Amino acid sequence: MITVALTKGRLFKDFIKYMEENGLNDYIGALTGETRSLYTVVDDVKFIFAKGPDVPTYVESGVADLGIVGSDIIAENEFNILNVSQLPFGDCHFSVAALPGQEAFGTIATKYTNVAFEHFKNRKMDVSLVHLNGSVELAPLLGLSDAIVDIVQTGGTLRDNGLIEYEKIMDIHARLIANKRTFYTKEDGIYEFLKEIGVV
Ligand SMILES: Nc1ncnc2c1ncn2[C@@H]1O[C@H](COP(=O)(O)OP(=O)(O)OP(=O)(O)O)[C@@H](O)[C@H]1O
Numbered sequence: 001m002i003t004v005a006l007t008k009g010r011l012f013k014d015f016i017k018y019m020e021e022n023g024l025n026d027y028i029g030a031l032t033g034e035t036r037s038l039y040t041v042v043d044d045v046k047f048i049f050a051k052g053p054d055v056p057t058y059v060e061s062g063v064a065d066l067g068i069v070g071s072d073i074i075a076e077n078e079f080n081i082l083n084v085s086q087l088p089f090g091d092c093h094f095s096v097a098a099l100p101g102q103e104a105f106g107t108i109a110t111k112y113t114n115v116a117f118e119h120f121k122n123r124k125m126d127v128s129l130v131h132l133n134g135s136v137e138l139a140p141l142l143g144l145s146d147a148i149v150d151i152v153q154t155g156g157t158l159r160d161n162g163l164i165e166y167e168k169i170m171d172i173h174a175r176l177i178a179n180k181r182t183f184y185t186k187e188d189g190i191y192e193f194l195k196e197i198g199v200v
């Protein structure tokens, strides 16, 4: 038995869509049932459903062998895991955004303070960071910050709030991560699973 940690949000929907589009049907039925259960078992694979930032925590500890998580979460936090491969879904990017004509970038609101800190350090810009948990686009509109660092996918949230992108920081994709020990001790089961999801 191997254990795979997934999320229940956007990335999960993208994973299901990816499997549907590629005719990878083995897990779809079990993963898409109407239930509040936080795990499901299909043959020799147990899937658990966690919050995105908790997926690497389960994988690092070894209670999950594999995980599917956005690279934004790996960029923001330090985890002792194997970063196995990029997956072909979940594409978006980190950007610096602000109101048009913004000249000062002294305060930055973000959920991703480590990503933002690194970015402005590399630019040799001294900024103060304001941590928010969501709806980050509000901060420059209300004068809480000069700019934001946030995820942009369609650009719709920025547009609808009158903000523009000033600089792209990095691309984001879904990634397959693995526990450093069980990736080798459960090699056969993991290989079978990776075949089923079209990764090898
Ligand atoms: N527009 C977007 N906003 C945020 N994350 C996005 C976006 N597009 C793709 N992603 C990717 O999806 C991941 C978030 O999806 P995930 O399934 O973990 O949670 P969620 O959609 O935020 O749901 P919840 O946290 O409510 O369970 C991010 O880590 C990122 O890699």
Ligand SMILES: O=P(O)(O)OC[C@H]1O[C@H](OP(=O)(O)OP(=O)(O)O)[C@H](O)[C@@H]1O
Residues within 6 Å of the ligand: 133, 134, 135, 136, 137, 150, 151, 152, 153, 154, 155, 156, 157, 158
């Ligand atoms: O470019 P778009 O396609 O509009 O996507 C980007 C938006 O989606 C995310 O927010 P989310 O919906 O997760 O809500 P949050 O503000 O509560 O984090 C992200 O933080 C942006 O606000």
